[in-house]
Amino acid sequence: MKIVRNIFVFVMLFGIIYFLFKVDRDKNGHFIATVTANDSIFIFPNLKGPTDSTVIKPTHRSSWKKYSTGPSFGVAVLLLDTGKESNWMGLVHAFKTFGIPFKLYTNVDSALKSDVVYAYPSIDASLNPTILAKLTNYPQRGGTLIAQNIESGISQVFGFRASYGTTHNYKIRIADFNNPILKEFNDSKEREISLADPKLFKESEGTYNYSNLMGNPLMVYPNGMAFLTERDYPGGGKAYCFGMDLGYFSLTCNDERGLEAYRTYVNSYEPTMDVIFRIVKNMYTMNSKTAVTLGTVQENKKLTLCITHDIDYWRSMYNELKYAEMERKRNVSATYFIQVKYLQDWNDLDYFNDSAVVALAEIDSLKMEVASHSISHSRQYDVFPLGKGNEQYPTYHPLVRNIKLTTNGTVLGELRVSKFLLDHFDKGPKVASFRPGHLSLPYSLPQCLVATGYKYSSDVTANDVLTHMPYQLNYDRAYDEEVPAWEFPITIEDEELPQMDKRLDSALCVAHKISKYGGLMCVLIHPNEVDYKYKFEVGLLDSIQSISHVSTIRDFGDWWSARNNVQYYVSKTATGYDLHVVTPATMSDLTFFVPPTWTCSTVSTSIKQTGNSVLVKNVTNGATINFTVK
Numbered sequence: 001m002k003i004v005r006n007i008f009v010f011v012m013l014f015g016i017i018y019f020l021f022k023v024d025r026d027k028n029g030h031f032i033a034t035v036t037a038n039d040s041i042f043i044f045p046n047l048k049g050p051t052d053s054t055v056i057k058p059t060h061r062s063s064w065k066k067y068s069t070g071p072s073f074g075v076a077v078l079l080l081d082t083g084k085e086s087n088w089m090g091l092v093h094a095f096k097t098f099g100i101p102f103k104l105y106t107n108v109d110s111a112l113k114s115d116v117v118y119a120y121p122s123i124d125a126s127l128n129p130t131i132l133a134k135l136t137n138y139p140q141r142g143g144t145l146i147a148q149n150i151e152s153g154i155s156q157v158f159g160f161r162a163s164y165g166t167t168h169n170y171k172i173r174i175a176d177f178n179n180p181i182l183k184e185f186n187d188s189k190e191r192e193i194s195l196a197d198p199k200l201f202k203e204s205e206g207t208y209n210y211s212n213l214m215g216n217p218l219m220v221y222p223n224g225m226a227f228l229t230e231r232d233y234p235g236g237g238k239a240y241c242f243g244m245d246l247g248y249f250s251l252t253c254n255d256e257r258g259l260e261a262y263r264t265y266v267n268s269y270e271p272t273m274d275v276i277f278r279i280v281k282n283m284y285t286m287n288s289k290t291a292v293t294l295g296t297v298q299e300n301k302k303l304t305l306c307i308t309h310d311i312d313y314w315r316s317m318y319n320e321l322k323y324a325e326m327e328r329k330r331n332v333s334a335t336y337f338i339q340v341k342y343l344q345d346w347n348d349l350d351y352f353n354d355s356a357v358v359a360l361a362e363i364d365s366l367k368m369e370v371a372s373h374s375i376s377h378s379r380q381y382d383v384f385p386l387g388k389g390n391e392q393y394p395t396y397h398p399l400v401r402n403i404k405l406t407t408n409g410t411v412l413g414e415l416r417v418s419k420f421l422l423d424h425f426d427k428g429p430k431v432a433s434f435r436p437g438h439l440s441l442p443y444s445l446p447q448c449l450v451a452t453g454y455k456y457s458s459d460v461t462a463n464d465v466l467t468h469m470p471y472q473l474n475y476d477r478a479y480d481e482e483v484p485a486w487e488f489p490i491t492i493e494d495e496e497l498p499q500m501d502k503r504l505d506s507a508l509c510v511a512h513k514i515s516k517y518g519g520l521m522c523v524l525i526h527p528n529e530v531d532y533k534y535k536f537e538v539g540l541l542d543s544i545q546s547i548s549h550v551s552t553i554r555d556f557g558d559w560w561s562a563r564n565n566v567q568y569y570v571s572k573t574a575t576g577y578d579l580h581v582v583t584p585a586t587m588s589d590l591t592f593f594v595p596p597t598w599t600c601s602t603v604s605t606s607i608k609q610t611g612n613s614v615l616v617k618n619v620t621n622g623a624t625i626n627f628t629v630k
């Protein structure tokens with residue numbers, strides 16, 4: 001009896017010790033049930049990869065010189081500081097997004113040959129007196145000078161006498177609705193824009209207050225001081241001054257490092273960035289005799305519509321086919337972000353299996369984009385370690401243990417292993433787009449996307465980044481280096497109440513606001529059901545498909561990133577102007593907006609003028625388009 005009892009005690013003790021040492025614990029030391037290996041991993045026989053290693057290039061500050069070559073046309077951006085603190089890259093990215101032509105200069109005489117000059121980052125009164133004199137004379141000679149963050153000293157050039165910096169301006173509103181550059185802003189969210197949430201931040205972005213005005217206050221803060229001033233000169237010249245570094249602000253928004261300035265997080269209109277750069281665009285088009293801007297939407301449509309589906313639940317893996325069939329019938333291709341879930345964990349079953357692979361092939365045959373929605377779909381992706389870049393299927397085991405804990409996940413593992421499996425099973429184009437679960441966003445994501453072969457992400461809400469336009473990403477979501485990857489922010493999602501079909505009208509309202517300036521409407525629908533969300537999508541397409549260019553993220557991204565390299569300039573002819581377009585390769589669907597007095601005289605089936613817009617269907621390496629002027 002005693003021996004039996006001793007054996008029993010020994011087994012119990014051994015069990016307790018084994019339990020204490022082998023079972024996983026969360027951050028607080030609590031035990032968590034472990035999923036055993038046999039039922040937790042779906043094994044595709046003899047499949048292993050990727051076999052190559054991911055290497056992330058070290059960062060190097062992008063050179064401003066890249067944007068200082070090519071024809072002189074558009075806004076001359078005069079860089080008065082090219083040092084590390086100069087955020088010219090934010091200005092460049094926003095100009096490219098909004099289709100404002102520009103060139104960077106460091107030589108003042110070369111810059112002042114243009115009819116619109118943006119002096120960046122600021123005109124300091126301690127600048128070389130000769131340069132200062134040339135700049136201050138420029139609007140008197142008929143030029144349009146745009147500047148920002150001007151301190152007293154030369155402030156009278158811009159129409160104010162007093163200036164001081166502050167971090168206590170949270171809002172800006174339009175003061176002069178009749179000014180031509182501000183007339184188009186008739187929405188309340190445009191007429192007052194937001195820089196930071198005062199409930200969350202004791203200080204806002206740095207701004208300048210301008211007062212003692214001789215010129216016009218175009219935009220003001222709630223304290224009545226001016227944010228944007230204008231001074232008119234008798235010869236037609238103008239001087240505008242913003243009270244904020246627009247380059248820095250642009251990067252802050254694009255890097256998702258802003259001060260939670262959005263008034264609503266998603267499913268509504270939030271145009272702070274767009275208002276500011278549409279104003280800059282108007283300053284250019286209304287003050288340059290040869291202003292030509294580049295359109296933002298293919299086919300010269302009003303809006304780009306990207307329908308996206310997140311497959312992050314086993315049932316969605318099959319429901320998605322009903323959505324894809326409906327989309328195909330309408331000649332629409334959508335993006336399917338698929339969670340490559342070969343592991344069973346706290347979240348769900350290991351549904352990326354043989355049947356999922358069959359569904360994947362059907363998605364591809366319906367001409368939908370297959371994209372990655374990670375492997376673990378972890379809420380902690382933003383704090384995952386970077387990883388070694390050698391993670392492979394089937395040994396990479398990121399497991400979501402509960403809402404607060406995921407084990408063994410890495411930033412690179414989620415990207416490279418999901419892409420490997422999707423590329424292996426999907427016979428269509430290679431996976432190019434990524435969306436993390438819960439929009440959980442590591443700082444290293446831009447360079448990790450590039451290193452693992454992605455080009456596009458859709459991982460923030462438009463409101464969060466204060467823009468309804470796509471934009472280029474930066475290394476470490478920081479301020480120094482641009483990377484060849486682009487973000488397509490989400491406009492409308494499917495989880496907020498009331499349920500989606502009840503808020504179709506409000507989504508259409510947002511679409512019409514964005515369509516006024518050729519923005520992006522990116523819609524996220526989880527196919528976890530095929531009822532009210534499906535009805536919403538059908539209703540949306542019924543209403544706006546005709547005014548929209550409907551595209552996958554990848555197709556739009558390929559066009560948008562190619563558009564990024566388009567250059568153009570104008571030369572005078574006997575009867576008007578020639579527009580010279582330079583493209584690195586074959587490019588389709590470029591729209592140029594020209595002055596209203598210009599009439600296209602080039603006869604080509606590829607070119608079509610409608611009002612002041614000129615759609616060029618196809619360009620190979622370049623084209624010259626002739627215009628006569630009335």
Ligand SMILES: [Zn+2]
Pocket residue numbers: 310311312373377436437438
């Ligand atoms: Zn998801």
